Amino acid sequence: MQLEIPDFCLVLLVGASGSGKSTFAQRHFADTEVISSDACRGMVSDDPTSQAATNDAFDLVRYIASKRLAARRLTVIDATNARSEDRRDFTRLAREYHALVVAIVLDLPERVCRDRNATRADRNFGQHVVRNQVRSLRRSSKSLRREGIRYRFRFQSEEEIDAVEVKRRPLWTDRRDDAGPFDIVGDLHGCFDELLVLLERLGYQVQHQNGQFKIAHPENRRLIFLGDLIDRGPRIVDCLRLVMDAVENGSALCVPGNHEVKLLRKLRGRNVRMSHGLDATVAELEREPADFRECTAKFIDGLVSHFVFDEGRLAVAHAGMKADLLNRSSGAVRDFALFGETTGETDEFGLPIRYDWASEYRGDAAVVYGHTPVIDAHWVNGTICIDTGCVFGGSLTALRYPERELVSVPAVETYYEPVGSPRTTFNQTTDPHLLDIEDVHGKRVVNTGLLPNITVRAENAAAALEVMSRYAIDPRWLIYLPPTMSPCETSAIDGLLEHPAEAFDYYRVSGIERVICEEKHMGSRAVAVVCRDEEVARKRFGIERQGAGAIYTRTGRAFFATGANADYEKALIDRLRNAADDCGMWDAFETGWFCLDAELMPWSMKADDLLNEFYRPVAEAARLGLDQAKAALEQAATRGIDCSLLLDEMQDRSTMVAEYAAALQRYEWPVESVNDLRLAPFHLLATEGAVHAEQDHGWHMERLAELGASDDVLAPTAHRIVDLADRESSDQAIAWWESITDAGGEGMVVKPWAFVAKKGRTLVQPAVKCRGREYLRIIYGPEYTVEENLRRLRQRELRSKRSLAQREFALGLEALSRFVKQEPLRRVHECVFAVLAMESEPVDPRL
Amino acid sequence: MLLTLTTTHRPATDLGYLLHKNPARAQVFNLPFGKAHVFYPEASAERCTVALLLDIDPISLVRGRGAILTDYVNDRPYIASSFLSVAIARVFGSALGGRSSERPDLVDESLPLTAEITALRCDSETSVRSLFEPLGYEVNVEPSDTDESSARYRNVRLVCRKPLKELLTHVYVLVPTLDNRKHYWIGDDEVDKLIARGEGWLEKHPNREFIVRRYLKHQRNLTEEALARLRDDGDAGLGTHATATVGTASLGDLRIQAVVRALTDSGAVRVLDLGCGEGRLIEALLRLPQISEIAGVDVSVEALNRAERRIGLERMPDRQRQRVKLLQGALTYRDARLAGYDAAAVIEALEHLEPARLGAFEQMLFHFAKPETIVVTTPNRDYNVNYVELADGGLRHPDHRFEWSREEFASWTASVAAAHGYAATLEPVGDVDPALGAPTQMAVFKRCN
Numbered sequence A: 001m002q003l004e005i006p007d008f009c010l011v012l013l014v015g016a017s018g019s020g021k022s023t024f025a026q027r028h029f030a031d032t033e034v035i036s037s038d039a040c041r042g043m044v045s046d047d048p049t050s051q052a053a054t055n056d057a058f059d060l061v062r063y064i065a066s067k068r069l070a071a072r073r074l075t076v077i078d079a080t081n082a083r084s085e086d087r088r089d090f091t092r093l094a095r096e097y098h099a100l101v102v103a104i105v106l107d108l109p110e111r112v113c114r115d116r117n118a119t120r121a122d123r124n125f126g127q128h129v130v131r132n133q134v135r136s137l138r139r140s141s142k143s144l145r146r147e148g149i150r151y152r153f154r155f156q157s158e159e160e161i162d163a164v165e166v167k168r169r170p171l172w173t174d175r176r177d178d179a180g181p182f183d184i185v186g187d188l189h190g191c192f193d194e195l196l197v198l199l200e201r202l203g204y205q206v207q208h209q210n211g212q213f214k215i216a217h218p219e220n221r222r223l224i225f226l227g228d229l230i231d232r233g234p235r236i237v238d239c240l241r242l243v244m245d246a247v248e249n250g251s252a253l254c255v256p257g258n259h260e261v262k263l264l265r266k267l268r269g270r271n272v273r274m275s276h277g278l279d280a281t282v283a284e285l286e287r288e289p290a291d292f293r294e295c296t297a298k299f300i301d302g303l304v305s306h307f308v309f310d311e312g313r314l315a316v317a318h319a320g321m322k323a324d325l326l327n328r329s330s331g332a333v334r335d336f337a338l339f340g341e342t343t344g345e346t347d348e349f350g351l352p353i354r355y356d357w358a359s360e361y362r363g364d365a366a367v368v369y370g371h372t373p374v375i376d377a378h379w380v381n382g383t384i385c386i387d388t389g390c391v392f393g394g395s396l397t398a399l400r401y402p403e404r405e406l407v408s409v410p411a412v413e414t415y416y417e418p419v420g421s422p423r424t425t426f427n428q429t430t431d432p433h434l435l436d437i438e439d440v441h442g443k444r445v446v447n448t449g450l451l452p453n454i455t456v457r458a459e460n461a462a463a464a465l466e467v468m469s470r471y472a473i474d475p476r477w478l479i480y481l482p483p484t485m486s487p488c489e490t491s492a493i494d495g496l497l498e499h500p501a502e503a504f505d506y507y508r509v510s511g512i513e514r515v516i517c518e519e520k521h522m523g524s525r526a527v528a529v530v531c532r533d534e535e536v537a538r539k540r541f542g543i544e545r546q547g548a549g550a551i552y553t554r555t556g557r558a559f560f561a562t563g564a565n566a567d568y569e570k571a572l573i574d575r576l577r578n579a580a581d582d583c584g585m586w587d588a589f590e591t592g593w594f595c596l597d598a599e600l601m602p603w604s605m606k607a608d609d610l611l612n613e614f615y616r617p618v619a620e621a622a623r624l625g626l627d628q629a630k631a632a633l634e635q636a637a638t639r640g641i642d643c644s645l646l647l648d649e650m651q652d653r654s655t656m657v658a659e660y661a662a663a664l665q666r667y668e669w670p671v672e673s674v675n676d677l678r679l680a681p682f683h684l685l686a687t688e689g690a691v692h693a694e695q696d697h698g699w700h701m702e703r704l705a706e707l708g709a710s711d712d713v714l715a716p717t718a719h720r721i722v723d724l725a726d727r728e729s730s731d732q733a734i735a736w737w738e739s740i741t742d743a744g745g746e747g748m749v750v751k752p753w754a755f756v757a758k759k760g761r762t763l764v765q766p767a768v769k770c771r772g773r774e775y776l777r778i779i780y781g782p783e784y785t786v787e788e789n790l791r792r793l794r795q796r797e798l799r800s801k802r803s804l805a806q807r808e809f810a811l812g813l814e815a816l817s818r819f820v821k822q823e824p825l826r827r828v829h830e831c832v833f834a835v836l837a838m839e840s841e842p843v844d845p846r847l
Numbered sequence B: 001m002l003l004t005l006t007t008t009h010r011p012a013t014d015l016g017y018l019l020h021k022n023p024a025r026a027q028v029f030n031l032p033f034g035k036a037h038v039f040y041p042e043a044s045a046e047r048c049t050v051a052l053l054l055d056i057d058p059i060s061l062v063r064g065r066g067a068i069l070t071d072y073v074n075d076r077p078y079i080a081s082s083f084l085s086v087a088i089a090r091v092f093g094s095a096l097g098g099r100s101s102e103r104p105d106l107v108d109e110s111l112p113l114t115a116e117i118t119a120l121r122c123d124s125e126t127s128v129r130s131l132f133e134p135l136g137y138e139v140n141v142e143p144s145d146t147d148e149s150s151a152r153y154r155n156v157r158l159v160c161r162k163p164l165k166e167l168l169t170h171v172y173v174l175v176p177t178l179d180n181r182k183h184y185w186i187g188d189d190e191v192d193k194l195i196a197r198g199e200g201w202l203e204k205h206p207n208r209e210f211i212v213r214r215y216l217k218h219q220r221n222l223t224e225e226a227l228a229r230l231r232d233d234g235d236a237g238l239g240t241h242a243t244a245t246v247g248t249a250s251l252g253d254l255r256i257q258a259v260v261r262a263l264t265d266s267g268a269v270r271v272l273d274l275g276c277g278e279g280r281l282i283e284a285l286l287r288l289p290q291i292s293e294i295a296g297v298d299v300s301v302e303a304l305n306r307a308e309r310r311i312g313l314e315r316m317p318d319r320q321r322q323r324v325k326l327l328q329g330a331l332t333y334r335d336a337r338l339a340g341y342d343a344a345a346v347i348e349a350l351e352h353l354e355p356a357r358l359g360a361f362e363q364m365l366f367h368f369a370k371p372e373t374i375v376v377t378t379p380n381r382d383y384n385v386n387y388v389e390l391a392d393g394g395l396r397h398p399d400h401r402f403e404w405s406r407e408e409f410a411s412w413t414a415s416v417a418a419a420h421g422y423a424a425t426l427e428p429v430g431d432v433d434p435a436l437g438a439p440t441q442m443a444v445f446k447r448c449n
Helices: A021-028 A037-045 A054-070 A084-096 A110-118 A127-143 A158-162 A192-201 A236-248 A258-267 A278-286 A290-301 A331-339 A458-471 A500-509 A534-541 A563-582 A603-638 A644-665 A697-708 A727-742 A776-780 A787-793 A799-820 A825-839 B014-019 B082-091 B093-097 B125-135 B164-179 B189-197 B208-215 B222-230 B249-265 B280-286 B301-311 B355-369 B381-386 B406-420
Strands: A002-006 A009-014 A034-036 A075-078 A100-106 A151-155 A165-169 A182-185 A205-209 A212-216 A222-225 A252-254 A306-309 A314-317 A342-346 A352-354 A366-369 A383-385 A395-401 A405-410 A444-446 A454-456 A514-519 A524-531 A549-552 A593-601 A678-687 A719-723 A747-752 A768-771 B002-007 B027-031 B034-043 B048-056 B111-121 B138-143 B153-162 B270-274 B293-298 B324-328 B343-347 B373-379 B422-429 B440-447
Touching: A002 A009, A002 A100, A002 A151, A009 A021, A009 A084, A021 A034, A021 A075, A021 A100, A034 A037, A034 A054, A037 A054, A037 A075, A054 A075, A054 A084, A084 A100, A110 A127, A192 A205, A192 A236, A192 A395, A192 A405, A212 A236, A236 A252, A236 A278, A236 A290, A258 A278, A258 A290, A258 A331, A278 A290, A366 A395, A444 A825, A454 A458, A454 A799, A454 A825, A458 A825, A458 B301, A500 A514, A500 A727, A500 A747, A500 A768, A514 A697, A514 A727, A524 A534, A524 A563, A524 A603, A524 A678, A534 A593, A549 A563, A563 A697, A593 A603, A603 A644, A603 B002, A603 B034, A603 B048, A603 B111, A603 B153, A644 A776, A678 A697, A678 A799, A697 A719, A719 A727, A727 A747, A799 A825, B002 B014, B002 B164, B014 B034, B014 B048, B014 B093, B014 B164, B027 B082, B034 B082, B048 B082, B082 B093, B082 B164, B093 B164, B111 B164, B125 B138, B125 B153, B125 B164, B153 B164, B164 B189, B164 B208, B249 B280, B249 B343, B249 B373, B249 B422, B249 B440, B270 B280, B280 B293, B280 B301, B293 B301, B301 B324, B343 B355, B355 B406, B373 B381, B406 B422, B406 B440
Parallel strands: A002 A165, A009 A075, A009 A100, A034 A075, A100 A151, A182 A222, A222 A252, A314 A366, A366 A383, B270 B293, B270 B343, B293 B324, B343 B373
Antiparallel strands: A182 A395, A205 A212, A306 A314, A342 A352, A395 A405, A444 A454, A514 A719, A514 A747, A524 A549, A524 A593, A593 A678, A747 A768, B002 B048, B002 B111, B027 B034, B034 B048, B111 B153, B138 B153, B373 B440, B422 B440
């Protein structure tokens, strides 16, 4: 006999000792699915038959069961379960986790059980035990249905039991193997005219022949209706017919709304209040033949509360679905799908106050729902309500999946006047962008497309929390933080720490054939997020009254934080917007925003305090100290004291300090207006729908040259392409580096031609820097070029820096990719937060 | 990096005997941080000058994992700092200790002496004078920059008639005092030694508190170093931990009293202290038996550690300890741990948020945590003209992102109350200036049911 059970449920084996429960469990279920009360007795007391351990053992059974059910795992309870009070704990547990309960009763004759026990040494309890078990089992087995056990199977002979075959089938809600594509349509409420316009816009062909609707899409897309097809509006029966026909022929799916459920009760002759527009439906249906009413009732009765699609990435329900109810089955799940969650209170119009479940949603599935009219549909924590109140004069909205595009058709008229104020009709969702401390606090593991399982240690997260909350700009702008960059391996050439040859060697060994060398700008890292206008900032970033973009530092703080400088941000954003207008970027990329990785100059713009506090004073102190020392030594020399070596040393040090002061000076120039600033973008990181990590660096250079063509404030990045197999090619690049650094330039950054480069399965450094000899005085101190100093400085350890650079690179791209995929803010924030946390790792800051 | 000592005592070359260093030779001494050279630019019977030149190794200066970038580009090799004191003790140890085998009689004799200290890092000429003049020196200061106010280093000449050991002792102690930066002591006991050197004069010095206080500063711990690393290039000078520094200590007390009164009036039993800092409010609330639970929340782990020490959480009896929770949290993140409290106090915390982040704070507290009573205090900018230091329109703390006038605070209070279903009352805290109001303003929000 085939025994069909849901693939997620709680199975209670019911039977006396010796009825063969464990054998049955072993035959039909995996070891890890079965929780045996005897095994738990053994675990807590070392004696699997100990009756004294019963309470503790069952605590353990329930505990394990609750963990498994929470994880949506089929679970089998191997215990006698003979009395209804034994089963009650488990049915309650199943209800708590919204699992269906299956009882499999092994009701063998008492004699069979007794004989089996007699052959087993550990079952030498009295005969009355089995007798009592069998009796209570028979007595209570009639009450299984009353106990809320949906699936009940009873076997009364060994032959029957041997013939059993257990077959698991998915829950009706479970359509994870169906990935669409879909067009999900919000609450219709009889707005048939708008529906037809919408279907046309979505590319559907709608035919009406012989009283039957035929719906088809050339790309085999299917419709999903979110319920509330009826009530209030003008063409309810047409809506019903279209949806029912489309569901019938497989071109649509439909979940029930609360209005349908109420209609069903009405059609079944129950006494229902004719409120909220039900009268309109009833009036229309009365004009229809009785068999249509019957079909409608059947249709509604057959609707499944919600669906989960596409490997769990998409869920649909009329009023929404919480993560812990998703793809489960219980009265509570159905109620939530129909009504959402209410606080139990009512507002001044007597309408229930809705609990804002979406603001707490943390699930993996994107939840698309309707039920509560909103002014415009927007994503809140990976959920979106697409009921835009067509019947109330709003619009009818569809969400295209997997594209996640919204398509809306405005209502022809206001068909139904809302009860109460517009505020109660059109819901305000609470700020969807408020992050939760749980999303960042403590030890975390972040999965990225490039590197799996990046661990953020709790201490680093704690440090990052302080920086993020005290200094960083609005997290909605922070869709990316740049990774740290490692220098090349240390050069052995006299007087140098870094040289391009090492960078080329590194990439050659990593199997890279072609690299790009980009001039290293003498400024500060800056990320620019630029929107076409403030409306895009509002719609796409959820940010109002904060301008049309942001420029921030590598730690997420405003680049131009204070007073007068704050105007530079707006001015620079405006320049970037104009530049994008000029080169037609918005249309070319079909985007309303873009994100740039850039360097902003001069360094003194951002680092003026640092220059004043540290770098300039060193030059000042050194000049003062060395001058006096030289004077004292010269005086001693006139007395014939031999101190010429020391005097020479002081003279050399004076020279180095002067070179240091000269190096510093290249990093400062006065800024009086935005025209004195230079922004040199080197990555066009992302635009709507795309992270441009698939494009090689040549592409990035070209696009950014186009962007910068019309504005001098946007500085180009000089670059050279090097074929690593060709000596001449790399020699030329080395000569170029020498000319840059001899002139006091900062050096260059060497990157693989591809934005993301791998050797086998390992990530290759996305960039390696080769800094110039003079610039490094600012990093390693004025006198680092003394050979004795260089000798020691060459002992540097790059491994942890490189590992950090890789992890941060992966996290930065992941943040962008999540943002581009419209994932909830917390998912984007998790990645940038992790970058910041990584940066609190102690690595040699000179690298 | 250079100290010279000159005497016109006759014969001046006795200086060599006092220092145990021969004027005819240049000598080198190895020190843990580099080398010290001793030589005599001048040595006649009339006038003798010794030079102590430090050759500090810049590479070995920075050790350990906690270093930040600015540690490597360092003025230490070029200036007079605690290294000079260490060198004096090592190279001129006998003279400093008042021992001389050749000229024991000169040890306690007052000699005409001039000391020149090259590149002494100090805030101002006044600070140099205030430390040396009370000890009987004629002080001459030459700034490194023509603009006296922006100079950071000064060449200092001290003229006196004193025993050499006294002069050396004063230089030994006061150079690091003036420098006021991280000390590169060789061992922990150097601090104790320094205090021991003060015997006989420090206790009489009018600025002794200042001198001692500076020795106890600059003990960075690991947490602060991690934060220093994260703090961006832009704000190297800012303090990490913000507490209002302007005004008398009693304003802080008055504020706590006012908040405690507002909280007790509300009948609150479980109280949140958001931005608890080092735990002053927690300490005050612990004394009130009716308060059953206090949760102190701060974003700074370091502040929470200090709060823990301040209220003595470790040593508290169990029952008492169970009343206190200290949590790391931020004002701009929603936090389920903060729900269900009767009241929340937000004392001088708001003004540390960027104005653009206030919305998140309001959501977090007024919409999600929503205790029945919320007490908020913040500086009253109108009052700032009463502080001399703020005459030019500055704010009370470098980390303050804004300070509100009474009007601005009242308007914020009203709009937040209206948006989230609270009723608010305003109260001044501290001496009320009839025209400008009180230094601190307080709002008490009550949730309307």
